[in-house]
Amino acid sequence: MGFLTSWLEHYGYWVLFFALLLEMLALPLPGEVLMSYAGLLIYQGKLNWFLCILTAGAGVSTGVTLSYWIGFRLGTPFFEKYGTRVHLGPDKLDKISYWFQKYGNKVLVIAYFIPGIRHFTGYFSGVTRISFHKYAWYAYTGAFIWVSVFISLGKVLGPKWEQYHHTMNRYLIYAGIIAAFIFIMVYLYRKNKLRFKEMLTNSLEKGSHNFHSMGKVKFIVLAAFAIFAAFITLMIGLIQDFLANEFALFDEVTSYIIHEVFDPDWTVWMNRFAILGSYYVFVPLIVVTSLWILIKSKDRMLELQSFTIVIVGGEALDEGLRALFHRIGPSSTNYPFPSTFPSEKTLISLTVCGFAAYLLVRHQVKLKVRITATFLVIILCLLVGVSRIFFDVQYPSDVIAGYVFGGAWISLNVILLEILRMLRKNGVIAK
Numbered sequence: 001m002g003f004l005t006s007w008l009e010h011y012g013y014w015v016l017f018f019a020l021l022l023e024m025l026a027l028p029l030p031g032e033v034l035m036s037y038a039g040l041l042i043y044q045g046k047l048n049w050f051l052c053i054l055t056a057g058a059g060v061s062t063g064v065t066l067s068y069w070i071g072f073r074l075g076t077p078f079f080e081k082y083g084t085r086v087h088l089g090p091d092k093l094d095k096i097s098y099w100f101q102k103y104g105n106k107v108l109v110i111a112y113f114i115p116g117i118r119h120f121t122g123y124f125s126g127v128t129r130i131s132f133h134k135y136a137w138y139a140y141t142g143a144f145i146w147v148s149v150f151i152s153l154g155k156v157l158g159p160k161w162e163q164y165h166h167t168m169n170r171y172l173i174y175a176g177i178i179a180a181f182i183f184i185m186v187y188l189y190r191k192n193k194l195r196f197k198e199m200l201t202n203s204l205e206k207g208s209h210n211f212h213s214m215g216k217v218k219f220i221v222l223a224a225f226a227i228f229a230a231f232i233t234l235m236i237g238l239i240q241d242f243l244a245n246e247f248a249l250f251d252e253v254t255s256y257i258i259h260e261v262f263d264p265d266w267t268v269w270m271n272r273f274a275i276l277g278s279y280y281v282f283v284p285l286i287v288v289t290s291l292w293i294l295i296k297s298k299d300r301m302l303e304l305q306s307f308t309i310v311i312v313g314g315e316a317l318d319e320g321l322r323a324l325f326h327r328i329g330p331s332s333t334n335y336p337f338p339s340t341f342p343s344e345k346t347l348i349s350l351t352v353c354g355f356a357a358y359l360l361v362r363h364q365v366k367l368k369v370r371i372t373a374t375f376l377v378i379i380l381c382l383l384v385g386v387s388r389i390f391f392d393v394q395y396p397s398d399v400i401a402g403y404v405f406g407g408a409w410i411s412l413n414v415i416l417l418e419i420l421r422m423l424r425k426n427g428v429i430a431k
Helices: 002-011 013-024 031-043 049-086 090-111 118-127 132-191 193-207 215-243 248-261 264-275 279-296 300-325 344-361 367-390 396-425
Strands: none
Touching (some): 031 132, 049 132, 090 132, 118 132, 248 367, 264 367, 279 300, 279 344, 300 396
């Protein structure tokens, strides 16, 4: 790696172009490290940020274009003849070809973040005869996203590059794998929506004979249960890491990046973001949601009771957790709530705003309205969390824990609300 960084300092853009081109042809070159080091040189004023992204993106695009046409020219006969030597016999090739034909071009954007995958997507895309027009659109888009992320990361890390780049590269790889998994799951659901809903409905019917109507509600319950299980898994992992004192490096790296990205000129905006996690926002939202329930809902008392439980229970959960873990935050002397794990702002923001949004769009049939409400809640909660880190009020791990515990609480209450709704609908309990 040393000789590559030395060449990069001396020959700059040419090294960046050819190194990434060769990596896309499956040569074992450390592309992420090279790009983040280029970001460090940008920070030092030795290279230009825009030209680095343009050069690196062109190198990657050239490499994936060559690998596509190599795969296209070799075709399946080559792998049928020689594939067994690299454990790619006809059976495996058929499976890979089927997968690439069905999903390959959709995950090309994300595949760059996964080592060992990005090196061969071009070859297999060519072998499986994916349309070059479609391939180029996704592959080139993914190329420029990939290089922009790692070059910008190196620029942000600056003098801390040597200390943090390996850790950040690992986090980005994990994020890429998770994003690819989520993307495939969403794609599979959209392609098999009716079958998936039927399967979930049948599973619920086998579990309880009382739930024999309202298929939409059944689907919501099972979807909420899957989300609840995911948050519980994350919650257990967070608690284990907390007890093992494994948050130090994550907190240090994340705090450094936040402060590098948002300089002191952002103070006014960060104060506004912090207000989003206060009762200046919560109270009007609670009032509007309550009025909406009274006007629109058929289960007024049930939804109002659930909303009250979420708010009051969320406050109690937050107080109890911070008293239990009793982690002193970075600004304990200047902050009225010295225990900061999990973050009370992110936990309450997610529970109040998330459950309010759910109740507001629960009976909406327009998908755009639901998606918009979901994104608004996510953005609001992210801004609140960033403001906590910016002002050194809470650690990044406190903020993440607030999201996770809040997510578990809100999904649990969605499950309980919809089950009670079904039981009342079926006359199992009195209205």
